[in-house]
Amino acid sequence: MANDLILRKKDLIENPSPRVPICLVLDCSPSMSGEKRLGSVIEQTNPRPIDELNQGVQIFFNTVGEDVVTRYSAEVSVVAFSGSSEVILDFDSLDRVDPPSLDLEMGHGGTSIGKAVELAINLLDRRKAEYQEAGVDYFQPWIVLMTDGQPTDDTHVEAAKEVSNRVMAKKLVIFPIGIGDGADMDVLTKFSPKRPPLKLKGLNFKQFFEWLSRSVVATSQSTPGESIPLDVEGIKGWAEL
Amino acid sequence: MKPKIKTACYAAKGRAHEISGQPCQDKVFIKRIRKNCAFAALADGAGSEFLSHIGAYYAVSNLFSIINDSINNHLIDEINLRKKIVTKLQIGFDELAIKHNALRNNFACTLLFVYSKLIKKRTFYIAGHIGDGVIALFNAKESKVLSPPDRGEFSNSTFFLTSDNALSHFRIYKGTLYGDAGFMLMSDGTAESLYRNSDAALAPACAKIFRWADKFSSKKITRLLEKNSNYVFREMTRDDCSIALMRTVGIKHV
Numbered sequence: 001m002a003n004d005l006i007l008r009k010k011d012l013i014e015n016p017s018p019r020v021p022i023c024l025v026l027d028c029s030p031s032m033s034g035e036k037r038l039g040s041v042i043e044q045t046n047p048r049p050i051d052e053l054n055q056g057v058q059i060f061f062n063t064v065g066e067d068v069v070t071r072y073s074a075e076v077s078v079v080a081f082s083g084s085s086e087v088i089l090d091f092d093s094l095d096r097v098d099p100p101s102l103d104l105e106m107g108h109g110g111t112s113i114g115k116a117v118e119l120a121i122n123l124l125d126r127r128k129a130e131y132q133e134a135g136v137d138y139f140q141p142w143i144v145l146m147t148d149g150q151p152t153d154d155t156h157v158e159a160a161k162e163v164s165n166r167v168m169a170k171k172l173v174i175f176p177i178g179i180g181d182g183a184d185m186d187v188l189t190k191f192s193p194k195r196p197p198l199k200l201k202g203l204n205f206k207q208f209f210e211w212l213s214r215s216v217v218a219t220s221q222s223t224p225g226e227s228i229p230l231d232v233e234g235i236k237g238w239a240e241l
Numbered sequence: 242m243k244p245k246i247k248t249a250c251y252a253a254k255g256r257a258h259e260i261s262g263q264p265c266q267d268k269v270f271i272k273r274i275r276k277n278c279a280f281a282a283l284a285d286g287a288g289s290e291f292l293s294h295i296g297a298y299y300a301v302s303n304l305f306s307i308i309n310d311s312i313n314n315h316l317i318d319e320i321n322l323r324k325k326i327v328t329k330l331q332i333g334f335d336e337l338a339i340k341h342n343a344l345r346n347n348f349a350c351t352l353l354f355v356y357s358k359l360i361k362k363r364t365f366y367i368a369g370h371i372g373d374g375v376i377a378l379f380n381a382k383e384s385k386v387l388s389p390p391d392r393g394e395f396s397n398s399t400f401f402l403t404s405d406n407a408l409s410h411f412r413i414y415k416g417t418l419y420g421d422a423g424f425m426l427m428s429d430g431t432a433e434s435l436y437r438n439s440d441a442a443l444a445p446a447c448a449k450i451f452r453w454a455d456k457f458s459s460k461k462i463t464r465l466l467e468k469n470s471n472y473v474f475r476e477m478t479r480d481d482c483s484i485a486l487m488r489t490v491g492i493k494h495v
């Protein structure tokens with residue numbers, strides 16, 4: 001068959017990869033130092049939760065970035081919170097950014113889950129608007145919410161309602177994860193009407209982020225009408241079930 | 242050369258299904274009715290529905306018999322035609338569900354079709370579409386998207402024949418073209434290469450494919466579609482890729 005009857009790349013369209021926007025909403029309050037005061041005695045967890053969290057985030061960025069499809073489709077932002085919230089990393093594709101380094105928010109104290117989630121929703125909405133303007137397809141956005149404490153204000157009430165409504169309308173996917181015995185699982189439940197929150201087994205951040213990166217890869221490779229089942233077996237590796 | 246209609250189609254299993262061992266969920270069907278009429282249908286089964294390849298096959302192979310009486314009537318009632326197509330196919334899916342001990346949704350698929358009839362120097366057409374994929378139209382004056390993909394907000398969502406709201410998402414088009422004219426149906430897998438989502442533009446390759454009918458027989462065009470589906474379109478996506486082409490030739494340009 002003559003070569004000119006095989007279509008060439010210049011005759012084709014190259015559509016941008018559909019994006020998977022993921023916002024990691026991560027507790028960086030002082031309790032993530034792993035330091036516990038019992039009267040005059042200070043107990044220190046080693047390794048520190050914040051260090052394990054940092055390593056997990058690094059693994060997530062590296063693993064997702066290694067997959068040839070997901071490297072160009074996954075876009076990650078990071079919101080760190082304690083009493084206040086901060087965007088540590090705004091949305092960008094993984095081939096253009098380095099994993100962020102999270103520091104303990106020593107100066108602020110508190111755990112304002114609601115403000116952090118509101119910030120995440122705003123980031124996701126803005127990013128979706130940018131996709132729509134650029135004609136780029138996208139999958140349902142994800143929020144990964146990780147906390148080791150109880151909220152110290154009630155901003156989580158409205159935030160949980162907003163997130164819940166979006167989850168029920170299939171416009172958002174959320175993974176609420178409790179860290180340690182201090183995590184308020186009842187509050188996390190309010191954010192996730194379809195799927196109960198899970199508690200991290202010990203400090204298994206690495207296993208969790210490896211599992212999360214596999215889930216992102218599966219999503220970015222899905223086709224219309226394909227539902228992506230969670231790797232339930234894999235969850236057993238990092239969650240208390 | 243006397244005016245006639247050339248037709249060709251092909252469905253290629255995507256790389257994802259090759260790895261998973263699942264069947265190709267894209268089905269295509271072409272029927273030539275006398276020398277001056279042709280019908281093409283294409284259906285794309287829903288990814289996670291385990292019987293969607295059967296649903297897609299059922300839709301493309303039964304659609305012509307469902308619409309034949311309605312389209313022979315010059316006064317085509319689009320609303321009733323849409324209702325007839327969706328209702329009859331859904332009844333068919335329900336019968337399949339009983340036979341396979343399954344649910345209607347397990348046969349979920351999109352559907353695209355075109356019927357065209359050449360009368361003197363004009364091509365009358367009627368087309369229908371639910372879900373993603375693209376129907377393109379060509380004649381001497383223009384090449385354009387007749388029916389774009391209909392997706393929800395998200396990349397992995399679309400509308401299927403089995404859905405409760407299928408009727409409201411089923412689009413019907415009809416018209417008349419002058420001179421040589423043609424249609425191309427493509428599934429979303431093929432559309433990755435031939436259709437730009439951001440501005441609904443067709444790739445230059447579409448015009449090339451359309452012009453193959455100037456020189457080649459239907460058989461040869463089918464082989465070309467096979468070759469390009471397997472070695473070109475499949476490389477741009479993991480999804481199944483299917484395409485159907487029909488084109489009138491031999492009419493002097495108006």
